[in-house]
Amino acid sequence: MRVLITGGGGFLGQKLARALGTTGQLRGQPITQLTLADLAAPAPLTLPFPATNTACNITDPADVQTLMAQPFDVIFHLAAIVSGQAEADFDLGLNVNLFGTLNLLQAARTHANAPVVVYASSIAAHGGEEPAHIVDGVELNPQTSYGTQKVMGELLLNDMTRRGMVDGRGLRLPTVTIRPGRANAAASSFMSSIFRDTLQGETSNCPVAPDYPIYHTAPRTVVANLIHAANLNCADFGTNRCINLPGRSDTVAQMIAAMTDVTGPDAENRITWHPDAAVQTIVKGWRGHCTPTKALALGFAQDASFADTVRWFLADDIAKAP
Structure with a gap:
């Protein structure tokens, strides 16, 4: 093979x-x-x-x-x-x-x-x-x-x-989140950085409103x-x-709340909220809700919670201090 x-x-x-x-x-x-x-x-x-x-x-x-x-x-x-x-x-x-x-x-x-x-x-x-x-x-x-x-x-x-x-x-x-590494040029990059970077002790900006839904x-x-x-x-x-493919539909606020439930409030406190019109123009055209009936029938996996995603990031990908 x-x-x-x-x-x-x-x-x-x-x-x-x-x-x-x-x-x-x-x-x-x-x-x-x-x-x-x-x-x-x-x-x-x-x-x-x-x-x-x-x-x-x-x-x-x-x-x-x-x-x-x-x-x-x-x-x-x-x-x-x-x-x-x-x-x-x-x-x-x-x-x-x-x-x-x-x-x-x-x-x-x-x-x-x-x-x-x-x-x-x-x-x-x-x-x-x-x-x-x-x-x-x-x-x-x-x-x-x-x-x-x-x-x-x-x-x-x-x-x-x-x-x-x-x-x-x-x-x-x-949208695949939480991505490890550094931010890239994807319009969805903030959907990882507001979790990844803040969990690693850095600040990160969210360019959309807390009620923006993400299919992730x-x-x-x-x-x-x-x-x-x-x-x-x-x-x-x-x-x-x-x-x-199967995903979860959560608002930014719901995802942040799940992170806080797992790790406490420190990471959330590092998030800033400054709108970015260029990012909003792209991502507001995306869909935040999907029912993937065929994929589920074929046995594709679906996340149970964003809290699991946070735990997996902490286990697999968080940058460790030297």
Whole structure:
């Protein structure tokens, strides 16, 4: 079983690689080779099977063809330009999120096998004139370049799956929080920083009102769901291979209250409240409520509480003092 993770240097790619190292197998077969690819070669991990860490620019078709000269059995496509950056730089987002995805799928189809492709899409696929509460089957109406690029990737994945070129599974991820590390250019970045940074003794600004609803999921849960997607049988998905993943709907105030219940008031006291019009323009077009009936029926996991997310962050990711 040969496995590829694009975006392998990112926090989700690294967590996914470690999780695969723990299980040692995928789709009932032992993993014999794992390749982690990113714009810069990811840092090596200690894993129980051979692993390769390589640099690859997915916007370059030749680079992708070299990466995929040998066929992979399972591909986790996590590489992307995040929402705020894709909105600020249309061409960069288009090149990475759309053409990079196309390059990957084109390279995958050159082999006789039809590899399983788990594609990380986004809840940002929804918006605009859709209902405030999303259910399966609503017409997608993204209101950002990032969401639009992700939807175009979904359509490519569905069509190439229909034609037998790949075996696609597209997952619309809720906002993933609490993300470790430093803030990135995602418009949703504050949804992690107001918890992560304040729990680590720093201040962090919340640019939206306390009653803003967030459809979210924990890193542990999304990694488990990525692996679950790869393990499912193709027939389980039906003709639409792209689904809304389970998440929780909580307001910012409810999430802060859950953090305070776990850790006390110190972190909450480090949050500032200054509106940011640019961030609000993007995130207020997203949907904060979703009923993912199909994903739940397929056995995808759903978080029980944000308090669990806080506990997992404290156990897994909080920066420790030297």
